[in-house]
Amino acid sequence: MRKIILFIADSLDGYIARKNGKVDWLFTEGEYGFSKFYNTIDTVVMGRKTYDISLELEGKEPFKGKQVFVFTKSKEAESHGRIKFVITEIVEFTKELLKKDGKNIWLVGGGEIVKVFFESNLIDEIVLSIHPIILGDGIPLFLNNSHQTNLELRVHKNFDNGLVQLTYDVVK
Amino acid sequence: MRKIILFIADSLDGYIARKNGKVDWLFTEGEYGFSKFYNTIDTVVMGRKTYDISLELEGKEPFKGKQVFVFTKSKEAESHGRIKFVITEIVEFTKELLKKDGKNIWLVGGGEIVKVFFESNLIDEIVLSIHPIILGDGIPLFLNNSHQTNLELRVHKNFDNGLVQLTYDVVK
Numbered sequence: 001m002r003k004i005i006l007f008i009a010d011s012l013d014g015y016i017a018r019k020n021g022k023v024d025w026l027f028t029e030g031e032y033g034f035s036k037f038y039n040t041i042d043t044v045v046m047g048r049k050t051y052d053i054s055l056e057l058e059g060k061e062p063f064k065g066k067q068v069f070v071f072t073k074s075k076e077a078e079s080h081g082r083i084k085f086v087i088t089e090i091v092e093f094t095k096e097l098l099k100k101d102g103k104n105i106w107l108v109g110g111g112e113i114v115k116v117f118f119e120s121n122l123i124d125e126i127v128l129s130i131h132p133i134i135l136g137d138g139i140p141l142f143l144n145n146s147h148q149t150n151l152e153l154r155v156h157k158n159f160d161n162g163l164v165q166l167t168y169d170v171v172k
Numbered sequence: 173m174r175k176i177i178l179f180i181a182d183s184l185d186g187y188i189a190r191k192n193g194k195v196d197w198l199f200t201e202g203e204y205g206f207s208k209f210y211n212t213i214d215t216v217v218m219g220r221k222t223y224d225i226s227l228e229l230e231g232k233e234p235f236k237g238k239q240v241f242v243f244t245k246s247k248e249a250e251s252h253g254r255i256k257f258v259i260t261e262i263v264e265f266t267k268e269l270l271k272k273d274g275k276n277i278w279l280v281g282g283g284e285i286v287k288v289f290f291e292s293n294l295i296d297e298i299v300l301s302i303h304p305i306i307l308g309d310g311i312p313l314f315l316n317n318s319h320q321t322n323l324e325l326r327v328h329k330n331f332d333n334g335l336v337q338l339t340y341d342v343v344k
Contacts, residue, residue, distance in 0.1 A: 012300070012323065012340070013314035014186045118306065128184070132340060134290065134314065134321035142185035142306065149306035151184065153334035162325035166336060168184070168304060 002098060003124035004045075006107045006114060007037055008141060011131050015138030016109060021053055025133050027163055032129055037106075041066065045094065046108035048072040048085075054108070066106075069097070071113060091120045115143040123170050126151070132162035174270060175296035176217075178279045178286060179209055180313065183303050187310030188281060193225055197305050199335055204301055209278075213238065217266065218280035220244040220257075226280070238278075241269070243285060263292045287315040295342050298323070304334035 009026055010016050017023050044063045046054070051070040054062040062068070068083045071093075077085035086093055090113070097105065107117055117123050155167035181198055182188050189195050216235045218226070223242040226234040234240070240255045243265075249257035258265055262285070269277065279289055289295050327339035 132323040132325050136317045136319050145308045147308050151304040156330045158328045
């Protein structure tokens with residue numbers, strides 16, 4: 001059964017980006033297990049704002065080699081190649097995706113999509129890279145939601161620069 | 173020089189209590205270094221709401237053996253014994269406290285007081301016990317504030333039940 005994995009970085013106060021979308025505070029000198037993780041997935045899903053940021057960071061062909069689904073409310077977004085814009089209902093679409101054969105699915109973000117996934121109990125695993133900084137303000141990873149999620153810590157790693165990477169299984 | 177230490181527990185999504193103030197989700201079967209920490213301090217500071225919760229949890233004489241300062245806006249709060257209610261300006265009061273001889277000072281919480289302390293750059297150390305749960309909603313540890321705080325990870329511990337305890341020095 002393929003799993004949905006939220007692999008994401010945040011500040012100690014739970015922000016994934018500054019208010020202006022900047023992620024200049026993220027460590028970039030290492031890869032913190034990213035390549036290994038990237039090999040375990042074949043599909044990425046995310047919200048439109050997160051996709052737009054990835055275009056800025058990675059250029060026109062982000063998420064190399066993967067099937068990309070971008071949830072959006074805009075009917076004008078045009079799918080091309082392996083990048084598909086999805087305007088149907090997020091939960092239903094994702095449940096259909098899970099029925100198909102394939103490797104794991106990376107939930108990239110952002111907060112609004114993550115909230116929908118948590119509330120629908122769709123996340124199987126969280127890999128959170130907590131950076132040693134309190135931004136004070138920014139775009140939050142966890143939005144208020146109505147659903148409590150119990151976790152089991154499976155792996156914890158720390159790096160010389162102070163990054164702490166925690167891997168949790170969601171208790172279902 | 174005495175230090176101000178924020179020693180506190182939260183959920184992975186950054187809540188220190190449920191919306192109704194309940195902390196039933198906190199691990200209580202271990203002490204996670206608390207006694208050792210408690211011996212390094214002689215003073216505790218906190219906001220009024222946090223004090224009221226501590227009365228519920230510990231009874232009428234919370235924070236045994238320590239000098240307790242409770243920041244409040246109410247002029248009716250009556251100091252008694254080692255419990256003093258402070259209605260003067262938080263930052264000035266704390267700076268005076270730091271000039272006096274003594275052991276370290278425990279900043280107990282909650283979010284509103286923590287925000288004032290971060291914005292005034294008064295916190296020297298953070299010991300955060302992250303519980304393996306996403307509450308979804310509750311009373312946040314980190315309120316929006318205008319101040320970025322850079323941290324250095326000094327100690328990281330994890331426990332069999334999934335608690336992760338991170339100790340950071342604030343870079344000043």
